[in-house]
Amino acid sequence: MPAAPVERLRVGVLASQGDFAAHLDLLAGLGAEAVAARVPAELAGLDALVIPGGESTTISKAIERDGLEEPIRAHFDAGRPILGTCAGMIVCDRDHLGLVDAVARRNAFGRQLQSFEADLELEPEAGIGPDPIRAAFIRAPWIEEHGGAVEVLARWEGRPVAIRQGNVLLCSFHPEIAGEQRLHALLMAMATAARRRGAEAVSG
Amino acid sequence: MPERATFRLKTGLAEMLKGGVIMDVTDAEQARVAEAAGACAVMALERVPADIRRDGGVARMSNPRMIEEIKAAVTIPVMAKARIGHFAEAQVLEALEVDYIDESEVLTPADEAHHIDKLAFEVPFVCGATNLGEALRRIGEGAAMIRSKGEAGTGNIVEAVRHLRDITGAIRRLHSLDEAELAAEAKELRAPLDVVRVVAERGWLPVPLFCAGGIATPADASLTMQLGAEGNFVGSGIFKSAEPERTAKAIVEATTHFRDAHRVLAASSDLGDPMRGDDIAELAADGELLQQRGW
Numbered sequence: 091m092p093a094a095p096v097e098r099l100r101v102g103v104l105a106s107q108g109d110f111a112a113h114l115d116l117l118a119g120l121g122a123e124a125v126a127a128r129v130p131a132e133l134a135g136l137d138a139l140v141i142p143g144g145e146s147t148t149i150s151k152a153i154e155r156d157g158l159e160e161p162i163r164a165h166f167d168a169g170r171p172i173l174g175t176c177a178g179m180i181v182c183d184r185d186h187l188g189l190v191d192a193v194a195r196r197n198a199f200g201r202q203l204q205s206f207e208a209d210l211e212l213e214p215e216a217g218i219g220p221d222p223i224r225a226a227f228i229r230a231p232w233i234e235e236h237g238g239a240v241e242v243l244a245r246w247e248g249r250p251v252a253i254r255q256g257n258v259l260l261c262s263f264h265p266e267i268a269g270e271q272r273l274h275a276l277l278m279a280m281a282t283a284a285r286r287r288g289a290e291a292v293s294g
Numbered sequence: 295m296p297e298r299a300t301f302r303l304k305t306g307l308a309e310m311l312k313g314g315v316i317m318d319v320t321d322a323e324q325a326r327v328a329e330a331a332g333a334c335a336v337m338a339l340e341r342v343p344a345d346i347r348r349d350g351g352v353a354r355m356s357n358p359r360m361i362e363e364i365k366a367a368v369t370i371p372v373m374a375k376a377r378i379g380h381f382a383e384a385q386v387l388e389a390l391e392v393d394y395i396d397e398s399e400v401l402t403p404a405d406e407a408h409h410i411d412k413l414a415f416e417v418p419f420v421c422g423a424t425n426l427g428e429a430l431r432r433i434g435e436g437a438a439m440i441r442s443k444g445e446a447g448t449g450n451i452v453e454a455v456r457h458l459r460d461i462t463g464a465i466r467r468l469h470s471l472d473e474a475e476l477a478a479e480a481k482e483l484r485a486p487l488d489v490v491r492v493v494a495e496r497g498w499l500p501v502p503l504f505c506a507g508g509i510a511t512p513a514d515a516s517l518t519m520q521l522g523a524e525g526n527f528v529g530s531g532i533f534k535s536a537e538p539e540r541t542a543k544a545i546v547e548a549t550t551h552f553r554d555a556h557r558v559l560a561a562s563s564d565l566g567d568p569m570r571g572d573d574i575a576e577l578a579a580d581g582e583l584l585q586q587r588g589w
Contacts, residue, residue, distance in 0.1 A: 106313070107312070108312060109309040128550060129554075143309075144312075144313070145314060145370050147329060147369065156550075197369060202303075202418065204298075205298065207303060208295070226302060228303060229310075267306050268302065
């Protein structure tokens with residue numbers, strides 16, 4: 091059987107507010123078709139979605155104002171992956187969109203003067219290799235509490251700062267401003283797997 | 295070992311404010327209104343620029359107690375202004391743990407020859423600029439974010455447009471130059487050569503560029519974003535309008551959907567009167583242009 095033509099992954103970045111441009115550049119560099127998404131139509135038909143850093147109150151209000159919750163939920167329900175960084179972690183938590191069984195604590199590491207960057211080791215289960223990630227924590231949240239289905243991929247001073255539940259990957263820090271590509275590559279690998287599952291479901 | 299106050303962390307916070315609106319507020323109640331309307335940060339100051347302009351006298355750093363109350367009232371970042379060159383005011387604001395300091399021409403300058411040495415601080419700074427040379431001098435001094443100066447407190451967008459066009463046009467020109475031409479260009483711009491090189495190579499500033507000074511309507515916010523601003527500061531335009539809450543929401547919406555005229559139209563409807571506004575030529579005749587402060 092001839093191999094099916096490989097289509098580029100279409101990865102959306104929620105562009106209501108925040109550093110979405112940095113994510114778009116990074117994803118384009120990894121070969122994805124990177125799309126800024128501000129309205130429901132732009133959230134349809136994505137292989138993966140990034141909810142970027144920014145101000146979580148501003149982004150949450152934009153999601154409500156612009157009717158974005160339903161298309162984000164449809165993306166999630168279809169088993170397509172989501173990466174949330176910093177504000178994106180908060181937006182996905184139990185108190186907001188409820189896509190993971192965890193609660194993020196806003197500004198948990200403090201104000202801007204307490205912002206920091208460090209080499210962060212991820213658990214082997216994260217599947218990104220042994221080298222630490224350069225992680226920039228900017229007025230960053232941490233995971234205050236979570237259920238048993240949540241996998242903790244990294245901790246800083248004992249606090250969960252990277253988690254995964256199913257197809258949702260969340261981190262407190264900003265891989266995108268430190269030029270760190272591996273989490274985005276992981277997101278794209280999850281998207282490829284989701285696409286394969288979708289194709290099997292159709293053909294099977 | 296964790297590192298703090300790196301340039302990446304300083305510009306990083308400004309990166310997170312992109313696509314958003316930073317609003318001037320004078321008390322905790324206004325800060326709550328701004329946050330509820332979707333502001334991505336607030337600028338704490340005692341009087342909005344329109345009132346500073348009207349009242350005259352010396353405009354200084356705000357009362358620390360007022361800034362504390364605003365910090366306690368909201369969870370979004372809180373910025374505050376220091377006078378140009380007044381590094382002791384900046385030290386006080388850093389001790390107060392504000393998230394960003396605006397070395398601002400809206401306040402009365404404290405030093406006629408020197409801006410604050412911003413590299414000496416852990417807290418990040420935003421500075422105003424009227425052209426690319428000025429922006430690059432501020433970046434050379436350590437500013438992690440640049441905003442147009444515009445003409446604060448006027449509700450008149452013409453000066454901000456001039457400044458944005460000057461900055462973005464000069465960046466495009468710089469990007470087209472040959473390496474051998476950069477030293478002469480740096481001299482022309484009166485800007486540090488290393489910063490000039492970075493801008494020439496990237497075709498953009500190494501820090502975010504926001505618009506400030508004169509935004510009063512959703513269409514103003516859309517205009518500045520289409521001209522290349524990466525976010526907006528709105529000062530007098532919100533709390534000097536007839537309906538601050540709705541105006542604030544509308545300007546936030548127009549900043550996100552700046553390319554969608556139908557959205558800007560919807561945001562512009564039923565807003566009530568914007569702030570009244572001033573003619574720049576009349577102010578210039580009176581010798582009262584704030585943008586001429588700093589160099």
